[in-house]
Amino acid sequence: MSSVLSQDFFQNALLAGTFIALACGLVGYFLVLRAQMFTGDALSHVAFTGAMAALAGGYDLRLGLFAATIGVGLLLGGLGRRGQPDDVVIGSVFAWILGLGAFFLTVYTTSRSGSGQGGAGTTVLFGSIFGLHGNQTTLAVAIAGAICVLILLIGRPLLFATLDEAVAAARGVPVRALGLGFLVLVGACAAEATQAVGSLLLLGLLAAPAGAAIRLTDRPFRALALSGALAVGEMWGGLLLSAAFPKLPPSFAIMATASAVYALTFLVRPRRAARSVVIAAQRTAA
Amino acid sequence: MMLASDVSSPLFSWNLVADFQDIWSYAFMVNAFRAGLIVSVVCAVVGWFMVLRRQTFAGHTLSVAAFPGASLAVLVGFSTTLGYFGFCVAAALVIALLGRKGRANGAEESAVTGTVQAFALACGYLFISLYKGLLEGPTALLFGSFLGITTSQVTLLAIVGAVVLAVLAVIGRPLLFASVDPEVAAGRGVPVRLLSALFLVLLGAATAEASQITGTLLVFALMVIPAATANQLTARPGLSLLLSVLLALGACWAGLLAAYYQPYPLGFFVTGFAFAGYVLAHVVRRGREALERSRERGPVAVGLGGAA
Numbered sequence: 001m002s003s004v005l006s007q008d009f010f011q012n013a014l015l016a017g018t019f020i021a022l023a024c025g026l027v028g029y030f031l032v033l034r035a036q037m038f039t040g041d042a043l044s045h046v047a048f049t050g051a052m053a054a055l056a057g058g059y060d061l062r063l064g065l066f067a068a069t070i071g072v073g074l075l076l077g078g079l080g081r082r083g084q085p086d087d088v089v090i091g092s093v094f095a096w097i098l099g100l101g102a103f104f105l106t107v108y109t110t111s112r113s114g115s116g117q118g119g120a121g122t123t124v125l126f127g128s129i130f131g132l133h134g135n136q137t138t139l140a141v142a143i144a145g146a147i148c149v150l151i152l153l154i155g156r157p158l159l160f161a162t163l164d165e166a167v168a169a170a171r172g173v174p175v176r177a178l179g180l181g182f183l184v185l186v187g188a189c190a191a192e193a194t195q196a197v198g199s200l201l202l203l204g205l206l207a208a209p210a211g212a213a214i215r216l217t218d219r220p221f222r223a224l225a226l227s228g229a230l231a232v233g234e235m236w237g238g239l240l241l242s243a244a245f246p247k248l249p250p251s252f253a254i255m256a257t258a259s260a261v262y263a264l265t266f267l268v269r270p271r272r273a274a275r276s277v278v279i280a281a282q283r284t285a286a
Numbered sequence: 287m288m289l290a291s292d293v294s295s296p297l298f299s300w301n302l303v304a305d306f307q308d309i310w311s312y313a314f315m316v317n318a319f320r321a322g323l324i325v326s327v328v329c330a331v332v333g334w335f336m337v338l339r340r341q342t343f344a345g346h347t348l349s350v351a352a353f354p355g356a357s358l359a360v361l362v363g364f365s366t367t368l369g370y371f372g373f374c375v376a377a378a379l380v381i382a383l384l385g386r387k388g389r390a391n392g393a394e395e396s397a398v399t400g401t402v403q404a405f406a407l408a409c410g411y412l413f414i415s416l417y418k419g420l421l422e423g424p425t426a427l428l429f430g431s432f433l434g435i436t437t438s439q440v441t442l443l444a445i446v447g448a449v450v451l452a453v454l455a456v457i458g459r460p461l462l463f464a465s466v467d468p469e470v471a472a473g474r475g476v477p478v479r480l481l482s483a484l485f486l487v488l489l490g491a492a493t494a495e496a497s498q499i500t501g502t503l504l505v506f507a508l509m510v511i512p513a514a515t516a517n518q519l520t521a522r523p524g525l526s527l528l529l530s531v532l533l534a535l536g537a538c539w540a541g542l543l544a545a546y547y548q549p550y551p552l553g554f555f556v557t558g559f560a561f562a563g564y565v566l567a568h569v570v571r572r573g574r575e576a577l578e579r580s581r582e583r584g585p586v587a588v589g590l591g592g593a594a
Contacts, residue, residue: 037396038343041403088514091342092564095507099557102429102504106550125428126411201411204404211397249415255408262401 004243012137013129013196013250017235019144020196021205025213025231026151027189028206029224030182032214034162038087039076039183040206042094043190046072047199049101050191051124056108061124065191072097073187077180127198127251129239136195143192147185148228158182159220197251208258209234215265234258309546317435318499321443322538325496326508328447330534331454332492333509334527335485337517339465342510343396344381347403348490349505351377352497354410356427361413366427367442370494377406378490382483430501430553443495450491457481462523499538504553508534511560518567533563 004010031040050068051061076090105121123131132140151158161168161175169175193202213227238254245253309315336345355373356366410427454461464471464478472478496505516530541556548555 032394032397035396037400041343041346041400087340087342088337088510091346091506091510092514092561095504095511096557096561098503099429099507099554099561102501102551103554103558105429106554110549126407198411200407201404203400204408207397207400207404211394211401214394214397247416249411252408252412252415255405259401259405262397 004246008134009130009132010239010243012132012134013239014236016132016137016140016144017129017196017239017254018232019141019148020193021209021231021235022228023144023147023151023189024193024202024205025209025228026148026224027186028210028231029213029227030151030158030162031186031206032210033159033220034182036186037203037207038090039073040186040190041203042076042090042097043069043073043187044194044199044202045094045098045101047190047194047202048124049097049104051194051199052101052104052108052121055120056104062191062195065194066188069187069191070184071187073183073190074180077183123198124194125198125200126249127194127196127201129196129250129254132195140192140195143188147189147192151185154178154181155221155224197254201251201255204255204258205231208255208262212262212265216268230261231258234261309543313437314433314435315542315546317437317440318542319539320440321435321499322542323535324440324443324447325499326534326538327531328450328492329496329505329508330512330531331451331527332489333534334513334516334530335454335461335465336489336509337513338462339482339485341486341489342506343399344486345489345493345509346506347381347399347406348374348377348486348493349497349502349509350403351406351490352493352502352505353427354406354413355494356497356502357410357413357417360427361417367439367494367498370497371446371491374490374494374497375487376490378486379483382486428501428503429551430497430499430504430556435498439498443498446491446495450488450495453484454488457484461485499552500556501551501553504557507553507557507560508538511557511564512537515560515564515567518564518571533560537563 028040031037046068047065050064050066052064053068054061054064057064108120157168157173158178160171161173161178165175189206190199190202193205197205209231210227212230213223217223217226234257235254237257239250241257242248242250242253248256333345336342351373352370355369355371357369358373359366359369414427460471460476461481464476464481468478492509493505496508500508512530512533513526515533516526519529520526537556537560540559541552544550544555544559545552
């Protein structure tokens with residue numbers, strides 16, 4: 001196992017994974033608090049279609065990822081009054097978008113038949129963190145780091161706007177701009193994390209650490225920090241697990257660790273309503 | 287860019303009778319149409335109740351459970367049908383047991399659902415990657431294929447579909463009552479919680495059925511889009527239910543026809559046609575509303591509403 005740990009691909013994965021997980025943990029906390037998990041779900045499906053469209057058109061996969069997720073994030077935020085359109089509408093739209101992704105997947109695989117690229121669809125769906133090259137790692141670290149810095153910069157007003165929109169607006173907090181900016185960050189985070197855990201599993205990295213943090217503490221900024229820390233810890237745990245057992249795909253190992261930690265928090269503090277978190281957070285923000 | 291349609295596919299000759307005979311000469315196409323009929327009727331009816339009960343996120347999570355089910359069945363060598371039904375119904379029972387009464391802690395509920403969903407998919411991926419044999423890749427499980435539907439599968443689909451519809455016919459009225467106004471229904475002695483659990487199991491069974499046609503990621507489309515479309519067009523429950531069955535059937539059969547002539551996945555065509563109908567219904571409703579508004583405003587808008 002120690003031989004695996006010193007390999008380049010593993011160190012790349014560890015470096016990029018740390019920053020991606022941190023970004024997911026921070027963004028996910030606000031996503032859970034704002035009850036926008038379904039939007040996160042929709043964006044993860046959009047990520048697949050965007051990546052496949054870019055590949056089918058012969059562009060870099062990342063271009064499609066970022067353009068599609070950020071664009072649809074803005075669209076969802078612009079359509080709904082609070083960035084939360086009806087869930088039936090979201091459901092209908094993303095079901096179709098996923099079908100479109102299947103179309104681009106076929107276009108791509110048939111146009112490149114014989115060149116050994118048939119697995120591209122599976123890679124986008126389920127991620128390939130062990131396949132990152134040196135410069136991809138640098139870029140992933142830079143983008144995920146930027147997302148973290150931005151979310152920390154807007155953290156305080158965003159929290160205020162999330163918990164008490166009316167009061168925040170009255171005190172001059174730009175609620176709508178913050179909501180849109182947040183969805184852009186979610187989109188960028190979804191695009192970046194797709195390379196690590198894949199577009200289908202992304203939702204777990206957004207939901208599980210944040211859900212666990214909310215169960216463990218009432219104080220909002222402590223929960224935000226805890227969510228980020230848990231996500232990073234779970235990423236490391238998953239990577240080590242899949243290094244120790246090469247049969248386990250890294251995406252599965254990361255997701256299993258995250259789900260296990262979340263399940264444990266149910267044993268530690270059972271039967272606590274999330275409402276008390278919101279009340280405690282409102283007190284802090286006011 | 288070379289399009290996939292350049293690869294050999296049967297050609298549409300515009301001679302409808304000949305085309306029909308051509309399609310019908312293949313047993314797999316006949317089976318696909320039969321299976322499509324069963325699946326769309328069951329999905330549309332169950333999906334209509336799902337939209338009414340605002341359980342779209344639960345529906346999506348159940349549809350995801352079909353993927354680990356099918357891939358585990360492939361891994362251990364059982365029939366995929368068993369995997370689909372086992373996992374979907376089990377997941378429905380889990381959600382029914384964990385389900386809260388109120389919507390008070392929606393934030394936490396969505397975090398749980400999101401985690402369960404991602405973990406289920408991760409398990410499916412693990413099973414796929416452990417499988418050493420020949421598998422055309424997970425894409426067929428995820429996005430659907432109609433090539434492998436056998437006659438015995440169609441029989442099974444018909445039996446399960448009939449059971450689901452029969453149960454739904456029995457509980458339909460109280461379920462409608464419990465969905466529209468749970469408090470009053472509970473007050474009058476309707477077993478709301480039992481009905482809700484039973485409905486989730488029916489949703490799981492319908493999902494398992496449809497997964498075999500549209501693939502596990504696109505089942506949701508066949509459930510939610512026709513119902514959403516029908517609700518755009520009419521407010522009357524009976525008519526809306528009938529309309530969503532017709533729309534689902536239309537999308538499914540049109541999708542099968544298109545997938546026969548084009549090499550793209552079936553799931554793409556089914557979702558594409560269903561979504562086109564949804565957009566069209568949206569436009570029709572908006573137009574109708576604008577017309578009514580202009581009529582109310584009086585003779586100024588004669589140009590638009592004058593004919594009526």
